[in-house]
Amino acid sequence: MSSPLPAGSIDLHAHSSVSDGTETPAELVRAASVAGLGTIALTDHDSTAGWAEAALEARAQGLALIPGMELSTRVERASVHLLGYLMDPEHPGLVAETARIRAGRRDRAESIVRRLAVDYDLSWDDVLEQTVPGGTVGRPHIADALVARGFVATRSIAFETILHWRGGYFQPHYAPDPLTGVRLVRAAGGVPVLAHPGTGGRGRVIGEAHLAELVDAGLFGLEIDHRENTRDGKERLHELARRFGLAVTGSSDYHGAGKPNRLGENTTSAEVTERILDLATGSAPILP
Ligand code: AMP
Ligand code: FE
Ligand code: FE
Ligand code: ZN
Secondary structure, three states: OOOOOOOOEEEOOEOOOOOOOOOOHHHHHHHHHHOOEEEEEEEEEOOOOOHHHHHHHHHHHOOEEEEEEEEEEEEOOEEEEEEEEOOOOOOHHHHHHHHHHHHHHHHHHHHHHHHHOOOOOOOHHHHHOOOOOOOOOOHHHHHHHHHHOOOOOOHHHHHHOOOOOOOOOOOOOOOOOHHHHHHHHHHOOOEEEEOOOOOEOOEOOOOHHHHHHHHHOOOOEEEEEOOOOOHHHHHHHHHHHHHHOOEEEEOOOEOHHHOOOOOOOOOOOHHHHHHHHHHOOOOOOEOO
């Protein structure tokens, strides 16, 4: 059977201004087209609010769009990101859990800003100015507010200093555990892939017993080709993917001007992408 996907590379992880990307969903799709991609997945943190706008623009550009999400989960103080593709965006469990995470993120951001305000002239309104209404709030928006106020030069420098988890102001936000996340994505008809699981440091490669549990719950793949996975991490992840029969994906994790990651810098094969389309039952991709 011929592929339903257009020619061009496939990037399965990108953010818009609905979360912490700097471009609107339509601008992101246009940027993907300019970058020569054939297929892009929109994966905002804990939100599907950008799907409709991205779909309209994908149709206009003749690009394939895979609507997705990067769901926040957490193991103790370490955040574990779970990509989900083609879920039913109206699945009640998913809607309730993502609303809870977004509210928790907002409370946590307000609390970080209260603590920052002791030492820096920074208000919650400064942070809100960096977000879109109803968007998912995170440290990137606090970073952008610190840049706007002139305390740091770039968002990345803010992450390396003031907002670093050892920077003195960090605190985690509410998020379910990864097993709950995998079950939720599957219950909503989506296809779950662990995002950048080998970044080293605090987010060390997931333990085997834990991974086995996620696989039993329906985990589909590991995002191995990602700039933040270390060389050792990638090796270990390939070994785990073989052992557990998991698919391997690659993607940019593009955030517009908010991060150095460029669209298409890592890509996923058409074969793996078609398996995602075949497995998903929650919603349909936009195909040209
Ligand atoms: P949070 O989830 O609020 O703790 O913030 C972490 C998020 O910030 C991750 O999803 C990163 O991808 C994102 N992020 C966006 N821009 C940057 C940047 N320039 N440096 C580091 N992390 C960033
Ligand atoms: Fe992000
Ligand atoms: Fe992530
Ligand atoms: Zn991401």
